[in-house]
Amino acid sequence: xxxxxxxxxxxxxxxxxxxxxxxxxxxxxxxxxxxxxxxxxxxxxxxxxxxxxxxxxxxxxxxxxxxxxxxxxxxxxxxxxxxxxxxxxxxxxxxxxxxxxxxxxxxxxxxxxxxxxxxxxxxxxxxxxxxxxxxxxxxxxxxxxxxxxxxxxxxxxxxxxxxxxxxxxxxxxxxxxxxxxxxxxxxxxxxxxxxxxxxxxxxxxxxxxxxxxxxxxxxxxxxxxxxxxxxxxxxxxxxxxxxxxxxxxxxxxxxxxxxxxxxxxxxxxxxxxxxxxxxxxxxxxxxxxxxxxxxxxxxxxxxxxxxxxx
Amino acid sequence: xxxxxxxxxxxxxxxxxxxxxxxxxxxxxxxxxxxxxxxxxxxxxxxxxxxxxxxxxxxxxxxxxxxxxxxxxxxxxxxxxxxxxxxxxxxxxxxxxxxxxxxxxxxxxxxxxxxxxxxxxxxxxxxxxxxxxxxxxxxxxxxxx
Numbered sequence: 001x002x003x004x005x006x007x008x009x010x011x012x013x014x015x016x017x018x019x020x021x022x023x024x025x026x027x028x029x030x031x032x033x034x035x036x037x038x039x040x041x042x043x044x045x046x047x048x049x050x051x052x053x054x055x056x057x058x059x060x061x062x063x064x065x066x067x068x069x070x071x072x073x074x075x076x077x078x079x080x081x082x083x084x085x086x087x088x089x090x091x092x093x094x095x096x097x098x099x100x101x102x103x104x105x106x107x108x109x110x111x112x113x114x115x116x117x118x119x120x121x122x123x124x125x126x127x128x129x130x131x132x133x134x135x136x137x138x139x140x141x142x143x144x145x146x147x148x149x150x151x152x153x154x155x156x157x158x159x160x161x162x163x164x165x166x167x168x169x170x171x172x173x174x175x176x177x178x179x180x181x182x183x184x185x186x187x188x189x190x191x192x193x194x195x196x197x198x199x200x201x202x203x204x205x206x207x208x209x210x211x212x213x214x215x216x217x218x219x220x221x222x223x224x225x226x227x228x229x230x231x232x233x234x235x236x237x238x239x240x241x242x243x244x245x246x247x248x249x250x251x252x253x254x255x256x257x258x259x260x261x262x263x264x265x266x267x268x269x270x271x272x273x274x275x276x277x278x279x280x281x282x283x284x285x286x287x288x289x290x291x292x293x294x295x296x297x298x299x300x301x302x303x304x305x306x307x308x309x310x
Numbered sequence: 311x312x313x314x315x316x317x318x319x320x321x322x323x324x325x326x327x328x329x330x331x332x333x334x335x336x337x338x339x340x341x342x343x344x345x346x347x348x349x350x351x352x353x354x355x356x357x358x359x360x361x362x363x364x365x366x367x368x369x370x371x372x373x374x375x376x377x378x379x380x381x382x383x384x385x386x387x388x389x390x391x392x393x394x395x396x397x398x399x400x401x402x403x404x405x406x407x408x409x410x411x412x413x414x415x416x417x418x419x420x421x422x423x424x425x426x427x428x429x430x431x432x433x434x435x436x437x438x439x440x441x442x443x444x445x446x447x448x449x450x451x452x453x454x455x
Contacts, residue, residue: 063451072453085426113451114418129416131374138351148349156404157346157354157369171404178426191455195422198453202413202420237415237441242376292455 062113062271067278068201071194071289077300081181084303088177089151096166096173098150103139115202116270117232121258128250129241181306185299190292197281205274214269221260227253232261341372344384346404355409355424355443357398359389362431364400366390374444377415395441401430410452415441421452 086102093100112120145160153172169176215231229235235257241250346354350372359365366383378395403409403424413419
């Protein structure tokens with residue numbers, strides 16, 4: 001039996017299934033009115049924007065303000081680890097006698113959050129449901145066949161062959177770099193727990209009575225404007241909006257989506273419900289999660305030792 | 311689809327026509343095949359029909375995929391010809407960067423990030439619900455554990 005049954009659904013036409021939310025721990029405010037577009041800012045973590053400063057894309061961040069985010073690698077840690085992997089890759093290539101300098105991708109700001117569907121009115125107006133465009137970047141452009149095979153290994157599908165005498169690591173120098181840094185800083189069981197919380201909290205949040213009610217009201221609001229979607233993820237995934245171009249209808253739909261979210265307080269309600277759910281789940285696994293965080297900290301520190309940063 | 315089972319069923323009941331062929335996705339440079347091409351610079355995400363990297367598989371490289379519906383499993387084995395959308399049970403990330411698989415189309419909903427060369431013998435968050443993926447950049451909105 002391969003397919004699992006889908007654990008949650010909101011039946012669009014189910015009408016008033018207005019169960020009073022006895023769901024444990026949900027302490028969020030009543031959500032009618034209010035500026036939902038501000039929801040991403042109001043509980044901002046240190047460093048997140050107030051009304052002025054940071055980029056719009058940062059200010060609607062829900063994923064990384066949920067409690068489980070504390071146990072994820074941070075952007076800074078990821079940058080440290082990426083830089084160390086580049087250094088280790090270069091060393092490996094030097095050992096093979098191949099000149100190579102790692103190329104860094106141009107920096108990009110984080111796309112606005114899509115955990116609850118579209119979350120940025122500004123992005124909606126500019127890009128509809130599309131991700132903001134970014135320049136294509138291929139770090140391998142112009143590299144020789146031998147260099148590519150040394151970087152990724154002999155079984156990575158690179159056309160051509162490298163000198164059989166070269167002692168290329170199985171996954172190439174990039175693989176060796178990643179593996180060597182990871183070797184002493186792994187806690188897969190903890191990662192599994194954290195990942196499971198991030199999944200189950202989302203699934204439970206969809207079932208939360210307040211979320212369901214807000215989704216129903218959002219759907220009604222969209223219907224009033226001539227758009228029929230059961231929920232915001234259905235709008236985001238509308239296949240008419242997945243092609244390359246951004247149509248006028250797409251932008252209009254996306255704007256209505258954000259206006260309806262604001263009107264019914266959907267993002268704030270959803271974020272509040274999932275926050276409460278995650279807090280309970282996290283409280284059940286404190287030791288494992290604390291250890292996971294330590295492992296992340298120690299891997300980032302090891303990375304900085306490699307690069308000589310800090 | 312997170313909320314609507316009906317949509318999932320609708321997506322799955324689309325007859326798979328070009329069973330063994332790569333069906334081009336709408337986006338220009340999305341690439342998939344029965345083998346990896348690491349020169350694309352993104353590395354390769356290999357998705358399998360069954361858990362524990364069993365059954366038919368397809369490699370993705372070169373660009374993000376906003377909807378797996380246009381792709382089928384390509385290599386010989388169980389599931390060959392079946393649409394990749396909502397049917398991938400395990401994966402290996404042969405990428406030189408992290409890869410994020412999203413629960414919903416167009417990079418929405420809950421997600422799983424596979425780090426460098428990570429193996430997912432049973433996709434944790436997205437098991438049989440994978441709908442889109444993105445080769446990671448520093449701008450990814452998904453946790454990395």
